[in-house]
Amino acid sequence: MAEHWLMILIEIIFVVNSFAAILTVFRDRYRDITSIWAWMLVLLLFPGIGFLIYFLFGRKLSGHHIFNMQTQEVLGIDKIADNQQKEVMALSDSERYVEEQAFIRLFLQNEQAIFSNQNEVNILTDGHEKFKQLFIDIKAAKHHINVEYYTIYNDKLGNEFVDLLTEKAKEGVRVRVIYDSWGSGGKNNKLYKRLREAGGHVEAFLMPKWQIMPLHVNNHDHRKLVIIDGDIGYIGGFNIGDQYLGRLEKFGYWRDTHLRVVGDAVLAMQSRFFMDWNATNKYQKLKFGEEYFPSHDTGGDVAMQIVSSGPDSESNxxxxxxxxxxxxxxxxxxxxxxxxxxxxxxxxxxxxxxxxxxxxxxxxxxxxxxxxxxxxxxxxxxxxxxxxxxxxxxxxxxxxxxxxxxxxxxxxxxxxxxxxxxxxxxxxxxxxxxxxxxxxxxxxxxxxxxxxxxxxxxxxxxxxxxxxxxxxxxxxxxxxxx
The missing domain is CATH 3.30.870.10 (Endonuclease Chain A)
Known part of the structure; x- marks a missing residue:
């Protein structure tokens, strides 16, 4: 008799779990069909626990967060894109960029990714080389340092990085940091305490101050950007932490690729940081100004566009x-x-x-x-x-x-x-x-x-x-x- 009722209970749980799984996954009509069936597999194979996994990893950002991201284009950044679009149109008869025209127009149309063709670019593939140069540039900063990383670990390199930013904040340089709390292992308030006390500003990406850990862990701020005085920009794959210097036995030597950029492409990195900062910080909005968007005449020979994507855009x-x-x-x-x-x-x-x-x-x-x-x-x-x-x-x-x-x-x-x-x-x-x-x-x-x-x-x-x-x-x- 007990086995009979146990089987009935299991059947009821299975039916309820299956019905709840269908309602949970299929209610989002914009979700990719392959993602729908993958989540169905998780919810059906792991009754109960699957819903906890979905709660943490499967939910999309709220419409409020998406709206905040999408409405940051009205800061004057669009003026830069308008000017650059005219420059691109002037290239239509140029033999140099015949095949690149499709790329340039695609990115301009999708997200106003400004085009610049006089940039100096250095490729950095070793962590020691990258952080040595980055620290030199930060030490020379005069007006502002804007930082955005997926990972800033509370380890030796992470503390050296924060210490340097703290010194610059004490000098009067405007320091702002955005980090992803999931990628960085939490908010790490102790790590940033000295920087905040020195006048620096630190924000966990799209995360309220009262929240201890992110509830939406499926949409990460995976960007890695540093902009110094609007003149120098860093972009690529390196985060901040000891493992990126090969100090963790698990990974050994860390092979990555990063770029150091000088030129108008830095303005596009600055634009991206502005939008992410203003979507994250409700009270200290950044506005377009020449002190953040200086003009450049580097004489460089690299043409490029800075292109971003995320859940706030349907264009991918x-x-x-x-x-x-x-x-x-x-x-x-x-x-x-x-x-x-x-x-x-x-x-x-x-x-x-x-x-x-x-x-x-x-x-x-x-x-x-x-x-x-x-x-x-x-x-x-x-x-x-x-x-x-x-x-x-x-x-x-x-x-x-x-x-x-x-x-x-x-x-x-x-x-x-x-x-x-x-x-x-x-x-x-x-x-x-x-x-x-x-x-x-x-x-x-x-x-x-x-x-x-x-x-x-x-x-x-x-x-x-x-x-x-x-x-x-x-x-x-x-x-x-x-």
Whole structure:
């Protein structure tokens, strides 16, 4: 008798759980269908617990947060874009940017991503090199330092960074910091206490002051930006923490890619920071002014656009840029990404490019950062290897660079991985650069990385154990929500 009632109770729980799962997932009519079925799988396989997972990871940002993000364009930043659009139109007869015109117009139309063609750009691939130069530039700051990172850890490097910002705040320099509380392991108020007392301002991205931990952990501020006096900008993949200097045994040497930029492209980074700051801080709004947006005449030779994307936009600008780069390549495609979980459109585009004679090479890490994500990355790598695409695993340490180069002429470097999360869930920012010189430099860096990498062939994946292949396949089922 007891077993009979137990079976009835289990059936009732199953029916109620299934009905609640359907109501929960399908009520959002704008959610991608693959994401819908992935969340259904989680809710049905893990009754009760699945709803807790969904509460933390599955809910989208509120309409209030999205509205705050979308209404930040009225600060005068649009005036810069208007002026730059005129400059782009004047390039229509120029032989230099014939094939880049489609890119430039795409990003201008999507989000007023201003175009500038006289920037000085330095590529930084080593953490010691990057932070040495960053600290030098911060020490020389005169007016303001605007910082936005996904991760600022409360460790040795994190404290050195905050100490330096505190010194500058005491000197009267205006210091503002935005960080993602999920990526940084919480609010870390003790870390920022001295900076705030010195007059600096620190905010957790889109998170009320009273809230201890983020309730929406599926939409991260994954951007990495530093703007100094409106003159120097940093953008790329490095965060702030000891692991980015290779100090954590788990990761070993940290291989990343970051850019130091001097020129009008810095104004676009500043614009992005302004919008994120004003959406996060309700009481200390930043407004357009020449002290934050100075004019530049650097004599540099790099043309570029700063492109951002996130849940506040339906255009998925960076994803569109990635797809456009792959589809327009004639000779070569070189990709580095720590998390390679593309959608079907990207997979098809890569396969088509390879079959059309384009030399496609992809590099991923050889060790996991997040287990499910890494197994899913391995799954997609195996599919591409079977299609004859060259896939390499970087063995020297952990590869965290997010880069694409096509035909030795167009480059993308930024925070966005080649995965579904970066395409639509995270707040990201990338630099798209139109420079043969920089493209060749990036290709040389890739060739150097090949010396510490292993080619992953179809035979390599076929020799893996059945258990490992099962984990890869199962992780792939969860890719829409990873």
């Amino acid at each position: 600008q960076i994803y569109q840029g990635y797809l456009r780069m792959i589809s327009m390549a004639h000779e070569s495609i070189t990709i580095q990404s720590p998390y390679f979980i593309p959608n079907q459109a990207i997979m098809d585009s890569l396969a088509i490019a390879a079959k059309s004679g384009v030399h496609v090479r992809i590099m991923i890490p050889s060790k996991p950062d997040h287990m499910f994500v890494y197994r899913a990355t391995e799954y997609y790598a195996s599919v591409l290897a079977n299609d004859g695409i060259e896939v390499y695993a970087y063995n020297k340490g952990f590869l965290h660079a997010k880069t694409i180069v096509i035909d030795n002429r167009i480059v993308s470097v930024g925070s966005a991985n080649m995965d579904i999360r970066s395409f639509s869930l995270n707040f990201e920012v990338n630099a798209f650069l139109y420079s043969e010189r920089l493209a060749l430099e990036m290709e040389a860096i890739f060739e150097k990385d090949l010396l510490d990498s292993q080619l992953l062939t179809s035979e390599y994946f076929a020799a893996q154990s059945s258990w490992k292949r099962f984990k890869q396949f199962f992780s792939r089922l969860l890719t829409p929500i990873l």
